[in-house]
Amino acid sequence: ELEDVEIEVEELEIQLQPVAGAPAQPLKAAVAKPAVPAKPAEILKAPFKPLIEEYPGRIREVKLGATRGEGGSRGKTVIVGGENSPSYYLFERAPPHPPAISVDVFDIPISLPKAVKTYVKEVMGDPAEWARMAVEKFGADLVTVELMSTDPLIKDAPPKEAVKTVEEILQAVDVPIIVGGCGDPRKDAEVFIEVAEVTHGERVLLSSLTLDMDEAKVLEKVARAASEHGHAVLAFTALDLNRAKELNRKLYSYVPADSIIMDLTTAALGYGLEYTFSIHERARMAALMGDEELQHPTLSGTTNAWAAREAWMKLPPEWEPRELRGPLWETVTALSLFLAGVDIFMMMHPYAIRTMKRIIKEFSSMGKAKPEKISDWVSVKI
Template sequence: MTKKNQIHADAVLGERLLSLLSGVEQVEFENFRMEIGDLELFIPVGIGGVPGIVLPKEPKRPTELFREGFSPAVESYPGSIREVTLGATKKEGGSRGSTITIGGSTTPAFSNPAIPPKNKTAISMDVFDMDVALPKALKAAVLDVMDDPAEWARMNVNTFGADCVTVHLMSTDPLIQDRSPQEAANTVEEVLQAVDVPLIIGGCGDPKKDAAVFSEVAERASGERLLLNSVTLDMAEAKTLEGVAKAAHDNGHLLLAFTGLELNSAKELNRRLYEYMPPEEIVMDLTTVALGYGLEYSFTIHERARHAALMGDSELQHPTISASTNAWAAREAWMTMEPEYSQKEIRGPIWETINALTLLLAGVDIFMMMHPSAVRTMQDVRSWMMQQDNAVFEAPDWVRTRC
């Protein structure tokens, strides 16, 4: 049978079967087998009244921003930062007109607008007891008082609004002028009489000479609650740490524990100091590195220390200090560069400001600074960040923006 005849026979058979099944509602087959090759299904869409699939309409384009609220999660931590007070008033045995309390944080810095730091960040401005090489941008503001530490300190407080003053006794360095501890103490006394804010007393960096100077200054300024800047593990090796710590504690002063970007070293130095004085008399300096020379590492170290302290590490639960003036060690802060980098008189203060603002966000409690413009910027920023009702800026309406 040809293919054509087969098709005809199938059609005839199909019609015959349909006629036999007309009026039959149910058919039962026995020994039935069906072979199906390719199967195609055709579903009409909206033709001849047969219901089909209707595609959704194109959604309307938004005409305004969707408003969504935000409630920051309130987190609590098992630890907190100890409070340390710099300076002592007459009632407290000193001669300061006011004191500064730092520390006390219970959360990471500015992590929740509803929980600002307990105590305001303090700003100390630098004074040197000798002529030191400074960039022109720094010298310009203090050129008339650089030969007189007391007048320099007075300008920092009365003109620039410094919260406290750092007196760097650089002339005591055995490799520079090798001035005696008694001469250094005389300078500190002059500054104490010139201003009534708390003082930070810096040494020259020599572990033996600094120990002698700090011991003399501690005794001569007994009761003033100075912050002696600083004690190091090198002093422990030179066997001078104990003498400085006892002199500070017996005369009512504080110690700044300085280590170089290494938390284990910081913890070790603090443990050694606990043998001679309570933790409430210790401030940490974890080292500040200039922008472009490792500032991000300084930020990381400070942030790690703060988080560890809040999580309960008692050896790191101390307020921290930053020498933001280290920014001027970066040559980009003071050297002449291409015009697109702006004038160095502007670039330098910005360099110092960025260093300070960066570590402010890491939780640093007190800054040693120098340029008046950088100090003024930090004063404005800290005031704004301490407010609980800071305005929320409106997002730009990019939906209606046309290119």
């Protein structure tokens, strides 16, 4: 240790002695380049086992129509519902019943898009013949008779006149029928009560019962009439599951749960179809997870597709002919909701009906998917 030292030198060399015990630093060896892996000759094989879910809930089955042996006069019945998986999860299980198509028939001539009117103009003045055409020519599983004449703002036809039309259609076809009202809650209540009594035992679907009827203090009367005469009811709400559950709770007091079908509203392609798809999918999943108030089959008023201007208006050439554009609009609307799990489709155009029936037949013939086939969905060439 030096203090207060001055050193004058021309060159200073300092040597540092290594610390005892410190490891010597080895020289770095040359790093060899990694070997290039061999090109695989085949895909590694691994077992594939799809994840199968078991759901606590199940959609109730609803039967429409009644044969002679069951107290009605139908040649066949239609059963919908019964699903215990999301729509067409074929790797879990196939649906027990295929969706059904009902064709709309109106009791008075109304304004229709030209693409539809072309096929029905000869029978528009005769609802019974219109219904017969729907079954024999279009292949309808059911017929929906829309009693527009009862609307107080159109003709305000009395219930007895409406019932006569329903009776004529029952005689003209042997498939189950849906009886649609005009939308006025009080007038619909009068008509439905009369229809329920006259068609006792036929198990028709009354379309539709609403919360507006409850506000008008007529829901109980209609529901009791439907139950007393063995019919089913369509519970209509507008894209709101809470209101759908509320309406169903009210109906449970008067109608058996296996006599209720839900209409959650159909917004057409380009006019809110994504909301409709979402509400149906949410309803199905909630039902499967155990929500008993939503465990009902669903119906889509797919003919709402014709309310879209693009389905029927004359548009520039790039939109293609409206004679094809319209049925395509109806088909895409129906197909989207088919994938969301809808059980009954109300439709009009024969092309759209034919296309949907082919799709339903194809899906229904698949049965439960096999894991070995699922694993072959993706293939790679080496």
